[in-house]
Amino acid sequence: MHRRLPGVQVAVRSADELVLSAAVGVADAVAGTPLTTEHLFRIASHSKTFTATAVLQLVEAGRMRLDDPIGRYVPELEAGGSPIARATVRELLGHQSGVVRDGAHADFWQLGQPFHDRDGVIAEVLRAGVVHRRNEHFKYSNIGYALVGLAIEAVTGTSYVEHLRTAVLEPLGLTRTGAEYDPARADEYAAGHTGLLLGEDGRTTIEHVDTRAMAAATGFYSTAEELTVYGSAHFLGDERLLTDDSKRLMQRLESVVTAYGTEVGRYGVGMALVTVGERQLVGHSGGYPGHSTQTLIDPVGKLVVSVLTNAIDGPAEDLAVGLVKLIDVALQPRAEVPPPPAGAPPLASFTGRFASLWGVLDIAELGGRLVLVRPTLPDPLPAVEELEVVDTGTLRVAAQPGFGPAGELIPLERDADGRVASLRVGGVTSRPVEEFLRRRPAMTRQNGLGSS
Structure with missing residues (x-):
């Protein structure tokens, strides 16, 4: 909470x-x-x-x-x-x-x-x-x-x-x-x-x-x-x-x-x-x-x-x-994105809650689409991003004017079971919350990421 x-x-x-x-x-x-x-x-x-x-x-x-x-x-x-x-x-x-x-x-x-x-x-x-x-x-x-x-x-x-x-x-x-x-x-x-x-x-x-x-x-x-x-x-x-x-x-x-x-x-x-x-x-x-x-x-x-x-x-x-x-976002897309390519995995395989030092983000399926939501904001709407499925290991943020990573790719890494183990939004890596908490102590020191 x-x-x-x-x-x-x-x-x-x-x-x-x-x-x-x-x-x-x-x-x-x-x-x-x-x-x-x-x-x-x-x-x-x-x-x-x-x-x-x-x-x-x-x-x-x-x-x-x-x-x-x-x-x-x-x-x-x-x-x-x-x-x-x-x-x-x-x-x-x-x-x-x-x-x-x-x-x-x-x-x-x-x-x-x-x-x-x-x-x-x-x-x-x-x-x-x-x-x-x-x-x-x-x-x-x-x-x-x-x-x-x-x-x-x-x-x-x-x-x-x-x-x-x-x-x-x-x-x-x-x-x-x-x-x-x-x-x-x-x-x-x-x-x-x-x-x-x-x-x-x-x-x-x-x-x-x-x-x-x-x-x-x-x-x-x-x-x-x-x-x-x-x-x-x-x-x-x-x-x-x-x-x-x-x-x-x-x-x-x-x-x-x-x-x-x-x-x-x-x-x-x-x-x-x-x-x-x-x-x-x-x-x-x-x-x-x-x-x-x-x-x-x-x-x-x-x-x-x-x-x-x-x-x-x-x-x-x-x-x-x-x-x-x-x-209302589920009912009406905020931006048009291409449909997933043939053979792409189910949308549910991309979803989850992920964390970095900058907070929590959700990849969620809404209305048959993928969106990025930042659930801790008092008003989640301005930060909702429509996502395009590029391939199994890549998403793309819809191209829109904005201060965030609009139009950029989101590379994913998956574990042996096919679940998303990490993703990089705007170049910053987020991981499932439990894994992020395990790594967080090392992120508070210079070059800490390299030593984890």
Whole structure:
């Protein structure tokens, strides 16, 4: 794990096919428990997409309106004279209500106190809940979503957790997803882990807790696989949960978020909007004490990518965006190269992970082609190179403008079993990682290579 993460769980779904489900690393860095695709992750603000979905279902059923003031469902706000009582459900879902983010006492985010219960949420709003006027600024608010959760309870006459189970999870057959921490399944959760501060090289596990009345904002747990099932229900044309009319409303642009003159995000009604290449994606990130997660959905191209990490500083967004970019490279070559010559060995015989003092590179087969990928870069796309098979022992980098070895040959050496034992990219030799590590000590001295 290049970034020293404990573990990563990832899944990719194309249309109705699960094309990738994988887990690497450990579920618990202290116990050393291997991470599996079945481990449960706290997915935090993904919960907002579930909450918005449940609201739109109630709107479709005529039981709620997006323009209803929240005071209709949480009468204590009206009785207490809070201006937030007039904020609409839609404004709360789109973070345009002006309500405080988490309240003045929010150390539940580092387990210093319990998450707010219903009375606590209402008390925070009544005490100092107004930060901006309605629709003055985009103001991300977990308290706002907690109020929407209370509204769902008022409309349905049942708990938020129970309603989400019957209205959203059961129709999709999701059995490893829930709206709140379930202590009966404690052994199934991946442990949360602290971030690495400057100079630190070890992590501490973080206890799981329930989020009480904040569940509508941050309570959910799931797996990457099940999140791709849920994400596919937001494809246009799939009406298991919502009509396309409602999905378009959730997914359309409500706010361009600009801070200090720079755009930092876009948001719809319960979903973030992200552009990757030519794809217009929706979805959400999630940050919970010990877990960092991201799910991206292409509702038109019918693709879902979900990445779950069990560290508070896990680069889930970078990994998810990088995966989408690599998927698009697989679908569309970055440059044209000649096909392999007759009698050339299978493309798989060229593939592998190789290392030099300058880092790691992968030769991978994508979409029936060979590409060179540098997997440790935050954005892998600029360094992806299309490769031509010249013969059994030679590749060539596609001829393109660039600062790297574009157009140059990559000589290979193979071992007795025909596997690639070394390759030279730009004249620098890379070897399978284990062999590179064996040779690395000699590479740190003048003329060290000659003595190995």
